[in-house]
Amino acid sequence: MRETRISLAHGNGGRFMRELIEDLFARHLHNPGLDIQADAVRLDLPPGDVMFTTDGFTVQPLEFPGGNIGSLAVHGTVNDLSVAGADPLYLSLNVFIEEGLEVALLERVIRAAAEAAADAGVRIVAGDTKVVRRGEAAGLYLATTGVGVRPAGLVLGLGAIEAGDRVLVSGPVGDHGTAVMLAREEFGMRGDLRSDAASVHPLTSALRDLPGLRFMRDPTRGGLATVAHEICRARNLGLRLDETAIPINDPVRSVCEILGYDPLYLACEGRVVAVLAPADAEVALQRWRALPSGAGARLIGEVHAGPARVVLHTELGGQRILEELEDDPLPRIC
């Protein structure tokens, strides 16, 4: 491509668009499954249950320590398949580009998406590009849809949760939300914090064969607190969380104290919350801790037959109810 900025002509179905697709998208995303001339591509799927999920991405800023909107869009959908118990295999990528976006930035985003896909073992095999007027789309929105295959017969879900089940988290919470927040110039703060954005597939596949595994979810928008509420609501059960057990990195804690945020409501993009029968909780924890991405895993709480609310047992022996999120503390985090 000779142009340095995206113009409306890059989205019109003609020559400029073909050059954008061939010179930028196809060059970085090249893989045996991608056919830019086809209306639809054939997926080669191993035996098992075919799983399907989708997610949209509007993060601001588009680049942040530890990733950008491209790697995030891949990790987000890879992770939704992973927590459902599947092996992620194929992705589609939709790109909405604002007229005037720097081609170099778009290239960094697509390169990061390609690298994240390669790391996670998924292929981006379908895509579409739309260019919208200056002022729309805040530079770039992405959407990814994923297809994966789950071992036949594996049933996971909120509906499987029972009183007495244990709740684990795979590592410190709130890093992604805090890293993106600090990348916004409005806060005028800088730090060493990096997003935790990553594929959680190594974590989820490590637990899949445990008969007591009930449910897994990655705590993204709304954070750990929102997943805790989903656990309560689904079966009308109570949830006790031990505040001292919940891992939070020191820089995240400091930034949240200064700015008045609660890290339990901030997004992670590379963590897993898992609910397991008591008999399997300890082995799950050991398996996670044996993985690089699970070194900080902790047992953080227990489901019980009490009223359907999330109660946080605090460091000083007190209790407080963790309310459902009403107003987003940090919009545009994913």
Next chain:
Amino acid sequence: MRETRISLAHGNGGRFMRELIEDLFARHLHNPGLDIQADAVRLDLPPGDVMFTTDGFTVQPLEFPGGNIGSLAVHGTVNDLSVAGADPLYLSLNVFIEEGLEVALLERVIRAAAEAAADAGVRIVAGDTKVVRRGEAAGLYLATTGVGVRPAGLVLGLGAIEAGDRVLVSGPVGDHGTAVMLAREEFGMRGDLRSDAASVHPLTSALRDLPGLRFMRDPTRGGLATVAHEICRARNLGLRLDETAIPINDPVRSVCEILGYDPLYLACEGRVVAVLAPADAEVALQRWRALPSGAGARLIGEVHAGPARVVLHTELGGQRILEELEDDPLPRIC
């Protein structure tokens, strides 16, 4: 939902978002495959090749005679699977909503998507919603990704085209582009024109068993002329199109003459261009004409071994080269 307009809180992962998903999306899109609590859903697929495609939608205005962005987003992806020879089965739907959008408009869009899906026999089983700041997203962008199943062994594609092949179109071209254009207030024109947006699956499945079927495509962005160029470029063959044979509805012709557009470059959203070996062209035409959506089907041209360009044989016996689209005559048409 009690609110009449979408606010940023409808996209934050908390209570407002849950209400939006339960009261609007899940209510209209309800089907046995949709599980709004799951991170990923299981697809039940019959035997055959699993096919995958995606498309984004930024049409302006959001509603136009014959459809809206919701029905268009379903038809677009259903049609990409159909022209690849597949039976469309499942869709995901991504929604990017501008803060301040009327809930009633969003509801009309989602209802139209649900109806289009039911008509085409596909289920919308996965979705995601993002709300962006006022001024972004021009009200609403959508993306749909589709999964379908193609009869095992069916191979269609630009690569299969041979010199001597015939080119058919299933009906009049340019209706969608013209209808959307007229719906824009800037043109100050009104007419009876309706978009041709529809599922083309009845048309494509009618030809699938013909051994001489080489390739099918729905002429969307860039219109018939762009598909014609794709046919030439793929195998470095020439294409002769007979201008008098190309069906164009009278109101489309009139509007294009007044405003100076060429209908051959305007989008259709419910037509198919098919390339067939000469032996099967006539039977294909008869099969199409027997269908309500193929009543206006015509044989419009022939692939030949000459130079790789599209030559239009005009009414008066002349010839003109149909150039590749450079500048979009009508952006934001899909």
